[in-house]
Amino acid sequence: MKKTLLHKHLGLAIIVILLTTSSAFAQTKATKIDALVQQYVANRQFNGSVLVAEHGQVIFKKGYGMANMEWNIPNAPDTKFRLGSITKQFTAMLIMQLVEKGKLKLDGKVTDYLPDYPKANGDKITIHHLLTHTSGIPNYTNFPKFFEMESRNPATPSEFLKKFADMPLDFEPGSKFSYSNSGYFLLGVLIEKVSGKSYANLLKENILTPLQLTDTGYDLFAPILPKRATGYEKQGSNYVNSPYLDMTIPYAAGSLYSTVEDLYRWDQALYTDKLLSASAKATMFTPFLDGYAYGWGVRKTKIGDLKDSLLVIEHTGGINGFNTIISRIPKDKQLVVLLNNTGGAPLGAIRKNILNILYNQPIEPPKKPITDLLRQSILSEPLAKSREKFNAWKTDKAYNVNEDDVNSLGYELMGNGKLPESINVFTLNVEAYPKSYNVYDSRGEAYMTAGNKAAAIQDYKKSVELNPRNTNGFDKLKELGETVEAPKEVAITVDATTLESYVGKYELAPSFAIAITRDGDKLFGQATGQPKFELFAESKTKFYLKVVDAQVTFESNDKGEVQQLILHQNGQNMPGKRVR
Template sequence: MTLGTTAQAAPLSATDDEILEILAARIDAQKQSVGIVVGIIDAEGKRVVAHGRLEKDDARPPDGNTVFEIGSVTKVFTALALADTVERGGVQLDTPVSQLLPESVVLRQATDGKPITLKHLATHMSGLPRLPGNLVPADDNDPYADYGVAKLYAFLSSHQPTRPPGGEHEYSNLGYGLLGHLLALQSGQSYEALVSERITVPLGMADTAITALPEWQGRRATGHDAGLEPTSDWDLGALQGAGALRSTANDLLIFLQAAMGKKPSTLAPAFSAMLRNRQPLGDGTAEQALGWVISGQGDRQIVWHNGGTGGYRSFVGFRPSTGVGVVVLSNTSTEIGVDDIGEHLLDRESPLAHAPVQRIAITVDPATYDAYLGTFRLAPGFDLTVFRDGNRLFAQATGQGPIELFAEAEHRFFAKSVDAQMTFKVGAGARAASLTLHQNGQDSLAPRVSD
């Protein structure tokens, strides 16, 4: 007989105390949220851990029944509604979008003549831009509220695609908003009624909806901006399928149980179809399914989606090899967000993010701001407009509110409300020819396209 030690495998999911430590660091030390709720599914069942406040000035703690905006996690519901409609025989994945639109809306095609299909929309392969070009918010704090069906149809009828569908992946809120609208048209009811009838009622998700429910009274979290100040909720207008749902951690745990096959459901065939239909992304380390993103390799593979609105961040995902599922909801929209928490709780080797570097603003002559004014193109349909308001400099991305810029060096500025910096390329006596956006560890060049 030999004596020795046996290595103990790390537990599949974190303890409540470990989760509380993460949340306290994120909220109390890093100041990156006001309140966060985490839901876990593991071998022991379901549990919820929370920390923080419902609102900056409301000390009541959030819990599993607190209602949050879930932003783009809505897209998973929209994709599930599509998969269920296919199962019912109402449409096919290769049904052309044009067949479901009114005759008055004529979709132009790229030069190859291929039509955009429902699958193209559900996998972000439609060739449509991230946002419609005629999205000009009346209120930057609620940028989609006045974007109605008439504006959606006007854009679709006037837009000339520059690339064929199926050729290139580009995340598109427009595409998913259109998908939700088309499914609603096909069903003869509103998008919210469709999601209720097909998904939330069958699964028993009583707290997932778009329109505020009377029983939410006293349970709604208040959204906060990156400066931890209360901000308004969002109305998605005609693009509800892209991000309009509100929900709770307890409801989303029910949804995850069904998605993971841990809860019997009539939607099981549709959930399976969502994961069967996938395609590689980028370097092949991730795949786009219907709605879900699938990343990682082998037993470290996770299935997930995140979301964000003006005052909230969300993450929902599961790891098939361990049977662990995670929901993370925050009532604050900060750059560090909650994605890293969700990924870490699914894969303990995935690191937690650090708080943004504290930057110091320097004093410059506001007259120098004129060199930076103009519109800079980050991607097709997605611009950054830099403008002055008196002695202050601002940047505004398409479909988003303005953020103030502060100088930290010559031609280099940073935002306090998000972890983002901009470096302008300026020639002698001229306006900047381009800017480089430094965000999320990436440097994105944006050439000037107009004054």
């Protein structure tokens, strides 16, 4: 009897010890996550809310900074943020539900459901093309002066659809990947046409209510919405309210709001068949071109020193004053949600570090940006003192000295009428990056604005010497009365077979890749979150861009298979492994 009782007590003790150890271990990770995010907050690189789940259980959630800076209202786990393109996964879910009900077909054409849509395009574009960004429809947010001229004006879906419905396609549907908000806008129109309900109402009926996502919805300006975060953008060393955007314009491509807590509930629901059957979900999460599935990016990623890569399903979002990310690792039911309301936060780097913590891998501490420090020094101290500090920051691994950031500060000061100070900033950039044509081009512009013609000519001459393709430099020299002829480029032809061998996706970092595509005898590159630009042949394996001073070299293995590219930019050589 005593022996049995002893065993019972021992078993209970073991359970208590195990629970305590598990709790302490989770707490350790939570403490590490908090300390990590606090570093980004201290660097003014994050202002928002965070939620992290491990094995399906929330181990950390917290708000940082202000949801409203004017009223000093802090961010919290239940603060509502605009999601931007995370909206697309909800749109894709609505489409797949309509497919399961037999109201839509993935291979159905746009004109099957919208007879008035221009047939030249609508007869070729399928629902699948729209979901996977392979329709070829031009992306309306890339239209010239879109944000200045179009984004503030309310429009019905059918009205706004006319902005791009008649435009020529960028490529044959299904042949390429090109991120297009227009495609997901059109999916919203299709949802309304087929269901007979508004996008917002069907979303609420089919997803939000069944999952009890009471803090998620269509973010229209007029309704009073408790705990809604204000969007901000950085202007100099201060924050300003982000420009107004009428939310009828992002529509099914980016108009939802939510909280980190609701997105956790959304994540958990995706492991069940509550919204969609297992087979339909398998279809939704199957990647097509460029690793894009239906409203989700799907790829494998290396986490720290782990031997095996892990499948990550995620999506980012960016909309005036906000940027967001939801990242899921289904194998271990891991989840990272980051919602930021000051725009431009390095969420990819934060997410990477949090995943490293979850898998007990070392993190890469965030580096402090020097822009604010340099601005303060330039505006209050002699150039010699600023130079001393700048050189110290360059050698200190705790700081991030970036040519583009310094250049942007120079232009900021120039725009504010502080020409001597802007010239000092550009001079520090010239000293730091003497082999970059762009630093001379920028200082030349400042000298030209200040009326120092001789100095401007000298800088522009140095700029075109370093980069004979810098047409802006030659134009400015001509404007300054200098007769410097731009060298004529020798056209180099690369055969179609070789060009085709370069087509694919090359990953330079977990959240940054370059997609290489071909259109006839032309090669194009599109970096994550950037427009597509043509690559011009410098040799059979090396290409250059005209829009920026950058080159790309393709490298092959012993079998002649292209295995990686090297991006040459800002004096750095960045390798990108071919992942597709």
